[in-house]
Amino acid sequence: MTISRLLLGAAAIAVSAGVASAESHLSETSDMRIALSNNYAGNSWRQAMLQSWEEVAGKAVENGVVAAADAYTTSENQATEQAAQIQNLILQGYDAIVLNAASPTALNGAVRAACDAGVVVVSFDGVVTEPCAWRIAVDFQQMGREQVEYLATRLPDGGNLLEIRGLAGVFVDDEIHAGIQAGVEANPQFEIVGSVHGDWAQDVAQKAVAGILPSLPEIDGVVTQGGDGYGAAQAFEAAGRDMPIIVLGNRQDEMKWWAEMRDESGYETLSLSIAPGVATLAFWVSQQILAGAEVPKDLTVPFLKVTQDTLDETLAATPEGSVANVLYSQEDAQKVIADAKEAM
Amino acid sequence: MGQFLSRHRILLPVFSLAVLLAATFYMQPRAMSYFGINLLFNLAVPIALATVAQMMIMMVNDIDLSLGTFVSLVACVTATFLNDSPLLGVLILAALILTYAGMGAVIHALDLPAIVVTLGMSFVWGGLALFVLPSPGGTSPGWLRALMTVKPPLMPMAVVASILIALVTHFLIIRSGIGTVLRGVGGNARSVARAGWSVVRLKALAYGLSGLFGVLSGMALVGLTTSADANIALRYTLLSIAGVILGGGEFIGGKVSPVGAVIGALTLALAASFLSFMRLSPDWQIGAQGAILILVLTARLIFARRENATG
Numbered sequence: 001m002t003i004s005r006l007l008l009g010a011a012a013i014a015v016s017a018g019v020a021s022a023e024s025h026l027s028e029t030s031d032m033r034i035a036l037s038n039n040y041a042g043n044s045w046r047q048a049m050l051q052s053w054e055e056v057a058g059k060a061v062e063n064g065v066v067a068a069a070d071a072y073t074t075s076e077n078q079a080t081e082q083a084a085q086i087q088n089l090i091l092q093g094y095d096a097i098v099l100n101a102a103s104p105t106a107l108n109g110a111v112r113a114a115c116d117a118g119v120v121v122v123s124f125d126g127v128v129t130e131p132c133a134w135r136i137a138v139d140f141q142q143m144g145r146e147q148v149e150y151l152a153t154r155l156p157d158g159g160n161l162l163e164i165r166g167l168a169g170v171f172v173d174d175e176i177h178a179g180i181q182a183g184v185e186a187n188p189q190f191e192i193v194g195s196v197h198g199d200w201a202q203d204v205a206q207k208a209v210a211g212i213l214p215s216l217p218e219i220d221g222v223v224t225q226g227g228d229g230y231g232a233a234q235a236f237e238a239a240g241r242d243m244p245i246i247v248l249g250n251r252q253d254e255m256k257w258w259a260e261m262r263d264e265s266g267y268e269t270l271s272l273s274i275a276p277g278v279a280t281l282a283f284w285v286s287q288q289i290l291a292g293a294e295v296p297k298d299l300t301v302p303f304l305k306v307t308q309d310t311l312d313e314t315l316a317a318t319p320e321g322s323v324a325n326v327l328y329s330q331e332d333a334q335k336v337i338a339d340a341k342e343a344m
Numbered sequence: 345m346g347q348f349l350s351r352h353r354i355l356l357p358v359f360s361l362a363v364l365l366a367a368t369f370y371m372q373p374r375a376m377s378y379f380g381i382n383l384l385f386n387l388a389v390p391i392a393l394a395t396v397a398q399m400m401i402m403m404v405n406d407i408d409l410s411l412g413t414f415v416s417l418v419a420c421v422t423a424t425f426l427n428d429s430p431l432l433g434v435l436i437l438a439a440l441i442l443t444y445a446g447m448g449a450v451i452h453a454l455d456l457p458a459i460v461v462t463l464g465m466s467f468v469w470g471g472l473a474l475f476v477l478p479s480p481g482g483t484s485p486g487w488l489r490a491l492m493t494v495k496p497p498l499m500p501m502a503v504v505a506s507i508l509i510a511l512v513t514h515f516l517i518i519r520s521g522i523g524t525v526l527r528g529v530g531g532n533a534r535s536v537a538r539a540g541w542s543v544v545r546l547k548a549l550a551y552g553l554s555g556l557f558g559v560l561s562g563m564a565l566v567g568l569t570t571s572a573d574a575n576i577a578l579r580y581t582l583l584s585i586a587g588v589i590l591g592g593g594e595f596i597g598g599k600v601s602p603v604g605a606v607i608g609a610l611t612l613a614l615a616a617s618f619l620s621f622m623r624l625s626p627d628w629q630i631g632a633q634g635a636i637l638i639l640v641l642t643a644r645l646i647f648a649r650r651e652n653a654t655g
Contacts, residue, residue, distance in 0.1 A: 070623070072620065075629040075630045075633075076579065076630070078575070078578060078579050079569070079573055079575070079576050080387065080565070080569075080576060080577060080579055080580075081579065081616070083387055083568075083569060084387050084613065084616060084617065085620060087383040087384070087386075087387065087617075088383075088384075088617050088620045088621065090383055091372055091374050091375050091380055091383055091384065091617075091621075092372060092374070092621065093374055103480045103573040103575075103576070104480050104481075105480045105481050105482070105569075105570070105571035105572070105573060106480060106569045106571060106572065106573040106576050107569065108569060108570040108571055109568045109569040109570045110569070112570065113383065117379075129481075129571075130570075
């Protein structure tokens with residue numbers, strides 16, 4: 001009994017020593033509590049996001065990295081509801097709040113109150129503009145540029161591009177579009193010969209592309225915003241045109257189609273989007289801040305890219321009707337933080 | 345007991361709030377402090393103002409389905425015009441109040457159903473809000489932010505503001521002569537007209553007061569959030585109606601209670617926090633909020649029945 005206790009104690013010391021050496025200058029966070037404040041859970045991306053949180057943050061609690069990591073979702077997708085929710089979380093004594101915000105600005109008062117109460121606030125995906133909060137933002141412009149850059153490596157001589165845009169009037173659509181424009185300006189061998197709105201939905205994209213195709217010359221590449229690639233492919237196939245290089249957006253149906261095309265005719269392309277697991281990155285970033293790490297206020301989420309080499313494993317890991325996901329680890333967060341520090 | 349409660353209809357809302365507050369403090373002792381009470385209730389201040397605005401309309405037997413979008417529009421104007429060029433901002437807000445008064449006059453003069461007119465106006469307000477502030481942003485005027493975050497001695501801002509709103513509206517609606525006439529419009533518009541009052545003007549006044557409190561609500565909201573969003577206050581339409589009823593008001597008959605309305609608004613805000621402290625799944629929270637509402641209304645109905653039975 002005493003011996004086994006001694007052994008346990010020794011093991012515990014050894015483990016904590018190992019952890020301590022790994023995070024030499026960081027302090028302990030095992031008694032700290034982190035909350036996720038989420039404004040909406042009504043689509044597959046958000047569901048995957050909450051599941052990712054459960055998985056990663058739940059394990060962190062089990063391993064004693066933090067004391068609690070509870071997820072809260074407002075009953076309605078409204079900024080006033082979420083502001084009240086944040087104020088409740090302050091009262092509940094959480095040390096950090098990880099936030100996917102309903103509005104970039106309307107929560108600033110509540111976020112400020114949290115900062116004033118000494119709570120660390122890390123916003124991601126839906127970020128807030130309040131300067132005291134950390135932001136893990138998505139560089140949507142980069143997402144647009146990278147598509148054109150990838151096409152430039154595949155088609156050095158350039159060619160005609162078809163652009164499928166998202167939902168008109170939404171910030172994300174403008175950003176990705178601006179990135180694509182910048183990419184085309186940098187690579188003048190490409191010309192955008194047509195542009196349609198696919199609303200990030202396969203059926204809408206298919207109808208829109210089918211409608212514009214008869215009026216277009218030969219298309220060499222299709223730049224997209226995610227969720228629209230499969231529909232575009234269907235439209236090209238139905239019209240009996242040559243299949244262009246369609247840049248995809250990590251949806252399961254898109255990747256399935258890609259794998260089939262590859263097996264059939266050696267089709268090659270690239271797929272990129274934001275993984276719902278970004279919530280877990282935000283979790284680890286907040287843990288790092290609590291541990292005393294110096295973290296720049298603005299961080300950028302790396303895209304999840306699926307290439308020819310990783311297609312099979314990603315497709316196998318993605319449930320039907322869902323989107324490719326990645327769960328981030330503590331090391332990933334440390335790397336993102338280090339990269340951001342370098343960029344400063 | 346039934347008679348006592350019906351004579352003092354304010355007691356039931358007070359009782360509901362006290363019970364909920366006790367339960368909240370039991371669940372979350374940290375809330376029992378100056379800082380905690382302010383965090384619990386500060387977002388209830390704009391809701392209380394919106395509830396009073398809704399009460400003004402319900403007082404004359406109408407209902408306003410555009411209040412949430414109206415408050416959103418005011419918030420957008422406050423975060424943009426009122427901050428950048430205060431004079432223009434004040435003019436716009438004054439024009440909005442006048443529009444509300446005009447809406448009341450038109451509804452009465454043409455004998456239109458208020459529920460339809462206000463529903464239509466909600467799209468106008470919503471469109472204008474998007475026009476003023478196409479993407480979330482804007483800044484709260486400094487003085488407004490300072491006013492909403494002021495830390496008075498003894499009691500937190502949220503409590504002081506709630507008491508102030510309740511007192512002012514109580515004197516305006518219950519004690520003053522014009523307030524009595526306004527309630528009379530809800531009670532029996534024809535006898536008020538026979539007594540020589542112009543009902544059109546009275547209705548315009550009631551709607552104008554509603555517009556005024558709607559404007560105050562939007563400004564208070566921006567003072568708390570620091571910036572606006574065209575959809576910021578959509579929930580207020582239903583919250584304000586529930587707040588009036590919870591506070592002992594009636595849909596018809598000009599039976600309203602300003603103090604009750606403020607307490608109703610606080611109760612609604614507290615109910616949401618209480619459910620969140622209970623760690624209830626969000627899927628159940630709306631249902632649970634509804635259950636609390638039904639519980640309070642049932643209690644009221646039981647007492648009202650008894651009163652009728654005993655005469």
